[in-house]
């Protein structure tokens with residue numbers, strides 16, 4: 068299919084997610100829209116607490132309790148996930164949409180072998196043919212670079228290294244050959260060298276199997292090597308999005324610029340590391356004005372009175388910042 | 399490091415606990431006021447008769463020698479004589495122990511088969527109507543006095559409805575006209591082995607009320623324990639991961655989460671089980687159930703010290719066996735079990 072006519076695999080439209088708290092509604096996600104094309108890796112990047120996990124979990128209909136989707140739509144292959152029953156969602160989970168978690172040692176059940184967990188998922192989504200599952204499991208583990216897959220099936224999670232656990236987790240996500248994988252900080256809990264291997268593995272999955280991945284991370288540096296498109300989250304909103312190339316070449320939003328400047332570059336020493344001053348604001352309240360204003364060095368008077376929305380900046384790039392108001396309207 | 403090694407270690411520990419209890423009962427028997435021989439013969443016995451009995455029972459030998467003999471005879475199944483019944487204690491236990499065991503086993507089976515599933519449902523419905531209801535009922539269940547519940551049930555099911563017998567293990571006419579050989583001492587098993595279904599039904603009818611009363615506490619306790627540990631497990635990431643992989647809620651609750659959550663419940667049920675061997679005394683008395691509780695109570699009332707030692711020993715052994723079983727189940731469930739994983743025996 069041609070890229071122009073292709074329907075996005077996932078289209079999130081004005082998504083709102085909130086948690087009831089004693090102080091009022093905590094609006095963890097406040098009006099997010101983005102589209103994920105089939106066969107790409109779509110990056111969601113932002114500081115801790117900005118709503119990445121909650122957004123990722125909403126794609127499987129698994130917003131953590133007591134949160135709820137309070138508005139918007141999540142269109143997956145043309146149907147709205149927010150309108151589906153739990154039974155319908157269960158049919159999609161693991162089968163069409165799968166998830167990889169941050170800490171594989173917590174996401175694998177300690178009392179069941181890798182084989183029991185992997186085959187359980189295969190059996191759930193394709194009952195019958197037991198022997199076929201076993202062969203499929205072995206070749207899947209081998210494909211993912213796991214040595215001695217047969218004996219691995221009989222291993223318990225605690226007998227594996229972190230990197231092997233995460234590969235096993237990825238195998239479980241792939242078990243029923245899903246169309247979309249939500250990977251929530253899949254390398255954050257791993258050693259640096261293992262991190263790189265898992266990232267390479269995800270890119271290879273995209274290239275060889277055509278799997279679409281929503282890749283969640285707090286590390287903009289990781290995004291550059293992995294993602295096709297990127298959305299930068301700040302306090303439950305998208306402040307900038309575009310292709311990874313656009314965002315790295317010319318970040319427009321002051322927050323993205325700050326994140327990029329904070330990355331350690333090869334020719335700068337550790338002490339040159341810049342950190343964005345200030346701390347992330349509050350998620351309770353209606354939030355009039357730019358959420359980033361308290362930390363922004365370009366803050367203007369009207370930044371506090373009006374809320375900037377995403378402006379097209381040429382190419383696929385968009386940023387929500389009043390600095391680009393004229394650009395958006397004029398040229 | 400293996401599970402086998404772990405279990406072997408636990409078993410070895412159990413042997414030491416047993417020896418410790420033997421030593422304790424032995425020491426107690428030598429320091430309590432009152433000469434065992436005098437107790438045996440009664441307060442009017444003459445001095446030379448007492449001497450003779452002391453000689454006969456080896457009470458004049460050095461203490462270490464007496465202890466070794468005590469251990470040896472205990473291990474060979476000789477628990478001494480009851481001063482009250484004037485029979486070997488082992489003889490008395492032969493009917494008393496199975497009577498209590500049958501009662502306690504039935505109530506434990508009820509606790510597992512009723513309490514655990516209800517606890518799982520309660521946790522999965524946390525905060526909703528079913529959970530609120532079950533929490534109120536189980537608070538009542540753990541706090542209601544058993545004798546009061548027993549009297550209430552007797553009033554209802556015997557006096558008013560006349561559905562169930564008032565007490566005992568079997569009806570007298572069955573005992574007289576239709577007896578069955580006692581192999582295990584568990585009437586439900588023995589009657590079934592003999593193919594005597596009328597007696598089996600009669601035994602079942604007799605055990606319903608006392609078992610229900612005895613089970614009220616463990617059922618309620620296992621609902622509460624299971625609920626609490628299930629709630630903890632259900633908040634684990636691996637449960638979210640299981641949901642994310644599309645497994646059904648029933649499968650997640652009963653196949654996955656319950657396996658992670660069951661051990662605390664089993665541990666507590668094990669303790670309640672062992673405690674009930676003598677702790678069922680009120681239930682046994684109210685339902686005229688000829689078990690260990692009433693046997694022990696009579697021994698206390700009549701200074702029948704060797705019976706008390708024997709009962710102590712039995713309860714200890716039951717504790718040890720039950721704990722070993724729980725350890726065994728835990729080791730079977732959890733591959734991470736290591737040596738020294740726990741220190742209580």
Ligand SMILES: Nc1ncnc2c1ncn2[C@@H]1O[C@H](COP(=O)(O)OP(=O)(O)O)[C@@H](O)[C@H]1O
Pocket residue numbers: 086093095113114115116117118119120121122131132133134350
């Ligand atoms: N279970 C929950 N209960 C209440 N608030 C939550 C819960 N989970 C997340 N939140 C709130 O939602 C916001 C976003 O959280 P999250 O998506 O986990 O952030 P991120 O993954 O980007 O670090 C946070 O401010 C957090 O306080």
Ligand code: SF4
Pocket residue numbers: 320321322357358359360361363364365366367370375387388389390
């Ligand atoms: S809108 Fe204003 S405050 Fe917000 S990022 Fe742009 S310049 Fe800074």
Ligand SMILES: [Mg+2]
Pocket residue numbers: 116119120121251252
């Ligand atoms: Mg997160």
